[in-house]
Amino acid sequence: MMRFKPVVFALLSAFSLVACSGSNNSSTPDPVDGGKDRKAILTHWADNIIIPAYAGFKVKLDAMVEKSNAFAAKPDAGTLAAFREAWAEAYIEWQKVELFDVGPASRRSIRSFINIYPANVSGIGKNIADPSESMETTSSYDRQGFPALDYLINGTGSSDTEIVAYFTEPAQGAQRLNYIKRITDHMQQLVNNVTADWAGAYREDFVTKTGTDIGSPMGELVNGYVLHYERYIRSGKFGIPSGAMLNGVVAADKVEAFYKKDLSKALAQAAHQAAVDFFNGKNVKTGAEGPSFKTYLDALQAKDATSGKALSEIINTQLAAGKAKIDGLQPNLYQQILDNNQAVKEVFNELQKAVRMLKVDMTSAMSITITYTDNDGD
Known part of the structure; x- marks a missing residue:
């Protein structure tokens, strides 16, 4: 936000x-009597809500990345529409895990990298022009994630034809497509790290420190x-x-x-x-x-x-x-x-x-x- x-x-x-x-x-x-058993609550949250919710989001995110790669390989109206649909589905699924700002997600500032809006259009342009611009700084938050993809696949033209032309333009089209890959790669890296942490030692810490x-x-x-x-x-x-x-x-x-x-x-x-x-x-x-x-x-x-x-x-x-x-x-x-x-x-x-x-x-x-x-x- x-x-x-x-x-x-x-x-x-x-x-x-x-x-x-x-x-x-x-x-x-x-307290361990009845509904006051905090270990039971934490275990339910971890095993039946948080971990499976992240798994569901990862499925949608991976599908979006697959469609983004297909668009990069062949930018046309069809691959753009498929990418946009997968982006919307992943964005909705993200809303179901964004609230879990605890442990791995909090330490990695995953929300800030994935959903700070409005997107910084001039900053996105700067990052496209200079691939060495870091994606790990606080100033980069509004240049990536779902809002940046929103701008790139929905806001760079008034029609799908114009948006496709933006990505096939001879001088900068390849750089623009590459920036989409930088965004999606970073999103995948963040989510993979958070899910790996939950699958590892953090889950035990979470349920036992009551x-x-x-x-x-x-x-x-x-x-x-x-x-x-x-x-x-x-x-x-x-x-x-x-x-x-x-x-x-x-x-x-x-x-x-x-x-x-x-x-x-x-x-x-x-x-x-x-x-x-x-x-x-x-x-x-x-x-x-x-x-x-x-x-x-x-x-x-x-x-x-x-x-x-x-x-x-x-x-x-x-x-x-x-x-x-x-x-x-x-x-x-x-x-x-x-x-x-x-x-x-x-x-x-x-x-x-x-x-x-x-x-x-x-x-x-x-x-x-x-x-x-x-x-x-x-």
Whole structure:
């Protein structure tokens, strides 16, 4: 999503356990009764959600790379259309793993390399002209990944004929095709490394270090999950383009998939549904719900302070309200903002209600400290 400078604040829950950031064990015993068995929760997350979700994304990514290679070998309208379709499918699948900003993905900054938008068109041009430009620097984030491919295969011409001509132009066509390969190779490398880490030692660390303190797998994942919902779904997909996060300044050109605008809603739907499914512990392989934020909150008997209802029920109700607002938008979020921006702002408002519940109520009940900063003052 678009990068912005947060106003630094620290939200420390009244029930949080503060520990040094390198700690792996909670200062309290790991409860193992019923739904409070954190090892069972972490094991379910690893084996039935995170690892298979990455496997599913890798299948789509590898298929996209195959189609990109076919396009490079023979740039024409047919191979372009096949590449574009595979890109869209992989982009949607990415939304289902982007929320797992923990361990290998966090250390490798995979989200920053794969989905920072809007794409930096002038930077992409610079990288095309100079193949020695690094793909590993922070300044390269918005020159690669899905948004850069979006520009290259959807935005370099007003028609498929013009886009094909862009890649077959005698002077620079080969360099442009080579840059696509640099992007896709880097994406594959990142994903292969993350999946290899999960298949190796990290999975054991994840399921056995069961504390909730700062630096624990659960603490890190909860922070990553809430940050993703707040910054990358609420703000990135709706708040910034609609102007709700920019003091009313509308920035429709900052929608995700700007050059393939009719994909923008589908990406947002996939991301939000992934967040809902993870909250409820939905098994990627079977679709059944398992150990999760929901079951843990229920085992802790966490209640909503106002209604007295189960906190998990209140959160799920609010998540459903946000989903309904997203579903009511046009497929093209850019056009939606131009036609009826209020509808997009209403999505932002519904998601903001869920942010407060996740960031304050849920983490307080779980005794987990929010360690990241953002700019909305929640």
